[in-house]
Amino acid sequence: MLSEAEAIDAAEDGMFGEGRGDDVPVGLRKPSDRLSRLRSCHERLLREADHQRVEQQEKINARIAEEKANGKAKRGRKPKTAEAVVKEEAKANVSDPDSRIMKSRKGYLQGYNAQAVVTADQIILATDVTNQANDVRQLAPMIARTLTMMEAVTGDEAVLGVGLFDAGYWSDENAATETAECEYLIATTKDWKQRKAMRDAPPPRGRIPRDMSARDQMERKLLTQRGRKLYRLRGQTVEPVFGQMKETQGADGFMMRGEQETQGEWNLHCAAHNIKKLHSESVRRGRKGGKWLLN
Structure with a gap:
């Protein structure tokens, strides 16, 4: 002793x-x-x-x-x-002057707002850490970061397809930035209200009227059969990623202080998550083919 x-x-x-x-x-x-x-x-x-x-x-x-x-x-x-x-x-x-008081499910805390763009395969494409509690202003910067990352990896012009966002990202301005290369499905109300609306209201038919407001158009698009099917994917893409990092990597809080240092810590968590996902996929493919891809 x-x-x-x-x-x-x-x-x-x-x-x-x-x-x-x-x-x-x-x-x-x-x-x-x-x-x-x-x-x-x-x-x-x-x-x-x-x-x-x-x-x-x-x-x-x-x-x-x-x-x-x-x-x-x-x-x-x-x-x-x-x-x-x-x-x-x-x-x-x-x-930590860079941090801010933010509201969470457990009350108020002093911290940062961590952002991540995730693929359907739960691979993180882009990250950011901000001291702005509201997500509204994060949509455009995160889309830009994602495009930059995809173009750097593929060497070609990036096409995102469909982006799924919770109600924290909703605004008329964000909806107006939708392009042919990236369609937005942004919840206009809290998730539980969105799910209730999808249960209670039948899917609308016909084309979306052009004279509707941006909010009404988005709500109608979310209630279509296609919108319901796509938005439901949020529950098996980005939400599990945050849950996995919190449970398996201890990413339920930041140890560093300062926005730049916290950004580095968040990037490390996201990189570790991606490595684990890629390793699991490599092992799965190796077993399927009868050979191990990783030794």
């Missing part, structure tokens, strides 16, 4: 030197450093508040212009005023 304790002590001396391993980080040891970090966090909160005001006012102006052009009020909840969107008690994390 004593020899084991000495070995552990020697190993920790090599790792931490004169420190104990639980020392205060360098940037937080001096009062002046802590004050500087607090000021930096406060300045960032003020910048974010100004950005939120400008962004919300642009949304309000765009809605007013659209209603004037159509001659009628737009369907849906009216946007909040520019001041109302600014949080009265905005908070910043001192140890």
Whole structure:
């Protein structure tokens, strides 16, 4: 027991030197450093508040212009005023200023929003980590990352086919970016509501009317037999991938701090997942052909 304790002590001396391993980080040891970090966090909160005001006012102006052009009020909840969107008690994390408070199924947590584009075979094509809790702004960047990756791998112009997205990615603007090379099926409501609508409503027939709003068109497309069949694939593609990484790789939280460092950690998890998938497929094909492809 004593020899084991000495070995552990020697190993920790090599790792931490004169420190104990639980020392205060360098940037937080001096009062002046802590004050500087607090000021930096406060300045960032003020910048974010100004950005939120400008962004919300642009949304309000765009809605007013659209209603004037159509001659009628737009369907849906009216946007909040520019001041109302600014949080009265905005908070910043001192140890990881890049992270944000985000709502999850288990409540609120301090962290990041991890993104992944997955094929029907559960191979991850593109990844990203952002401190924006909302997924709406992530659709276009993730599609661009996927196209870049596919073109780099194949050497040809990429064609995505059909993209399946949950309701977090829905917006009229995202629906408008659909192309002939990539059709979008984006849920317009939460998954359980989407499933209920598919159970209760019969599949519509005929062509989708062109005078319908973007939201109505998407809802109708999802309710068609083809839309139901395709959207159901989300449950056996991207959702299991996140579940597998959480259960088998411990990817239920990030160990690193900082957006760039967290991105690297997420990329490592996704690369490990892909390697396991490719290994399993290689073994399966080897058994099927009577020979092992991997030794």
